[in-house]
Amino acid sequence: MHLIDFFDYGVGHDPVAECLVEGDLRMSYAQVDEWTHRIAWALADQGIGPQGRVAVLSPNNVWGYIAILGTQRARAVWVPLTARASVDEIIAHLRRTQSEWLLYHSEFDGAITRIVAEVPSLRGIVCVDQATGPHGGLAQWTASRAGQLFPLPDSDMRDAIFRITSSGGTTGAPKAVIQTQIGVEANMATFMAIAHDPLPRYLLCNPMTHAAGIVSFHVLARGGTVHILRTPELDKVVDLIETERITALMLTPTSIYSLLGKPDIRNRDFTSLRHFIFGAAPMATEKLREAIEVFGPVMMQIYGQTEASTALAAMLPHEYARFAADPSLLHRLASCGRATPFTRLGIMSSTGELLPRGERGELVVRGGMVMQGYWNEQELDTGASKFGWHHTGDIAYEDEEGYFYIVDRVRDLIISGGFNIFPSEVEQVVWSHPAVQDCAVIGVPDEKWGEAVKAVVELKPGASATGEEIMALCKEKLGSVKAPKTVEFWDELPRSPLKKVLKKEIRQRYWSAS
Template identity: 40%
Template sequence: MLIIEHFEHGVAQFPDRAVLIDDNGSMSYKEMAGTAWTIAQALLRIGLPADSSVALLSPNHRMVLACQYGTLKAGAVWVPVNYRNSVFDNVAQLAKYDTRVLFFHSSLREHALAIKAAIPDLRAAICIDMEVEGFPALSDWCQDKAAQELPFPARAMEDPIAILSTGGTTGEPKGAVHTNRSFETVISTIYALFPFDEPPVHLVVAPLTHAAAVFHYALLPRGGTHVLLSSTDPVAVLQAIERHKISVVYLPPTLIYMILAHPRLKEFNLSSLRYLMYGAAPMSVEKLREAAAVFGPILIQSYGQTECLMFTTALTPRDHAEILSNPAIEHRIASVGRSGPFARTEVMTEDGEVAADGEVGEIAFRSSMQMTGFYKDADATNAIRKNGWQFSGDLGRRDADGYIYVVDRKRDMIISGGFNVFPGEVEQVVLGHPSVQDCAVVGTPDDKWGEMVTAVVELKPGSSIDTAEFLTFCKSKLGSVKAPKRVDIWPELPRSTVGKTLRRVVRDHFWANQQRKI
């Protein structure tokens, strides 16, 4: 089935059930279908060809889902955009992906203005929640009662439906192109791993620009209700679980840590939870034990990438329960589980062969969840593929029972709070500070963020630096996710014999006493 047909399957079976609940109330499957239909027809009326890129730039909002469904119904390709990125990043990303339509939230009007100015082939830019100066409101843009209904284009399983942004060590945007086939394989995987005997209620805390948007499609044919939470405050999360009787939630480790530490945790009834999924960043083994004690046997971990979607491996609730109750296998709690139901995940040697048990190599995948390739970048695609395998850039090992352990990162990408940050990009900004002579940006261990973006700087002779001013300088150019949260001043950075700053040596300084290297 096409991905849009999974939504339509839910509409047919659960027309009056709430597909979403947010601060403005609920919206039924039938109402959502009608809204998505009008969006799709509006896209066709502007002559948008099939396979055109349609970007969504917004925090979590009900119209984000409506625009996703409308985009797919119109035969276009959905491009989610991280609204926390800088204007510069978002303009570069959407220009590279040949964006033709932009849906955006009113809070991001400045981004929309910059995108409109930079992309001359942009056919339309529409504000999803209200009319703002220079842009129509979605509700007005869609309405043309006199218009004749246009036929929807025929689509196939191998047609592209999404371009998900990733990157390399340079921080240059790369778009992983996914098809109906790769998304449906994710849906099949989630069906296998998350059995439900009644329609699930899904708390959406994570951004719909990331894994939550992929995950939610698997719940639509089962009549899933998606509760969109506008706050990541731990109490708000706990209140929502109790009030809406949430049965499944995905939380990044950062937020799980905050919930576990909150003094009001025991005040809330969390008995409706059947699955608490975590991933996107490594989770402390100690915190995993604590979470299992608090929430019960409902933890499930996924491991995947933008290039090969979630659940290339899985550590299931049953795995968690067995591991935490059996000292002989308790070491497995540090793993990301075994290959998922529709993926083969292995550790590979430099020669492209499957590594022996216990041998460290690069984690690689073979699955229909893989992207077809990077958008218009065959060289980058070929660089991560060999002998039918797609390589992750993560170093790991496999034990004799098939459990995969991620032990280090081959690439220097930082994962902070579940978001990807590329050191080279941040270093370019840091080096622009008038007091900085040289720098290395690394991820350092942090209980809240997993990795904290840290700038280690060597100052120009006679210069000094004001920490608050420096951090503000970086944030203004990079946005809150990528900007350093900490700056350390070293008298001299380590360098190679040819004078290159050794970022890995700097990073190792901070991780020397850690069990994990990420």
């Protein structure tokens, strides 16, 4: 099965049902379906055949979303471009993937001349949210094929490339990651199994190029509605949950912390929610308990990464609710959940042995969600798939009931005076301070210990705290070895377009000076 086959299944549920909603624009399944056929024909008429590489550059937008589905109808390879990336980064990914066609939003009109000049592989470009334009508009480009159904391929193309996306670059230079239609199948099956919601109303407010977009696809297969918000403006998010009776959405922990800090948040209506999904980073357990109190027993975590997207492990709402209510099980709030039904997880030593429950090692995975490899960088594939498993780069352990706990990234481990210190353990304590909005714990150069533990803290608006308070709290909870030796307060931590804290940038400030 191909992504577009799942969409077609949704069309068959009820063609006149609402499929995509953005502001006052409300489009039925039949309307979206017609546009996907028009786009597929237009690509084919320009010589873009199956597995041709078609990039889509758009913020969260109905027409950008339809463009993605149109590339899939053509059986082309979708090349996602992050709307919040710099023009340099956009050009780099287009060149890296040798993209042949670009479907773009008018927001990027000012950058198009430069993009075309610097990406020689591009054979054509079209603006998707305008009917006409200097580079062609969607209606104009597809007019000759209106009303014509695009034919099914001669084979099912199950193992074809779905998309070539960019790794986050939070730990090194971005790489082009190949994801297949087998991965689409695995994701669809997983969300059908773990997210029971007959006719979901999903709010897509995080970038559609990332996990939130992948999660939205199963909504189409169910015949549900995807409500599109350009950016996760939190006041609008809450308003839409109430007015559109949203049943599911996905936000980062950072955005959830900001929501919890809103003074009227406990007076708003979240009774329609069934799944409030978070991922991309761990969530502070104290704030998770608060989220369950505010939003109800709907919190759901998914764990994945670009190279193995999107839900390798999951903690489901009923599990969080049970653990939060039982003092003997509160420690489980720190878990990312159990392996999802179509994935096998393990904990591996550096020499390739699978470790017993309770021992720490690298989290490894097998299953359809694992990438095919890196585009034109085959030498990197070997390191990521040693010993027959995909290596996530996360240090973790599994408890006696199969729940996995991410201890830290292998690259983030701090070695101070011969002791291994996991920053995430320290961050959990720092987050528990009532004045702390977010934090990052890193190792900084130290002449005596090699590395010293440092906490970089972002406070809640209007709150105050001292470094001495935070160091004393950590020393009380963790002991002197793991407690930060210094604390710095920053107005705002550097974050990626997905709101992940960029430890690499924080670390560089201290290590480049050394």
